[in-house]
Amino acid sequence: MKKRNYILIQPILFAYLPVMTVKNPLDALATLRTQKGLIDLVVTDFHMPYMNGFQLQEQIDKEFQLPVISKYYYI
Structure with missing residues (x-):
């Protein structure tokens, strides 16, 4: 996650x-x-490096069945 986006979401989380x-x-x-x-x-x-959000979500669905929230935009 880009630092500026992390700074925006960090206080909420x-x-x-x-x-x-x-x-x-x-x-x-x-x-x-x-x-x-x-x-x-x-x-x-x-x-992201190594794989994109879709690829990560597919792997998470396959192994863990966890909900995934993906951010596709830039602020």
């Missing part, structure tokens, strides 16, 4: 939920695997 951040989709999948059952929602960007 941290006010109500415990939040975990990762650097890229591969780290996200690794974290989901090691924290299986402890994560309830994934919020992600669409434009």
Whole structure:
């Protein structure tokens, strides 16, 4: 997630939920695997290194069946 977008969403998320951040989709999948059952929602960007938001969502659907919120626009 771009830093400016993270700065905008951070206060909203941290006010109500415990939040975990990762650097890229591969780290996200690794974290989901090691924290299986402890994560309830994934919020992600669409434009990322290694795979895009659709590819990440497909992998999450396949392995974890978690809800995913993807951001497709720039602020």
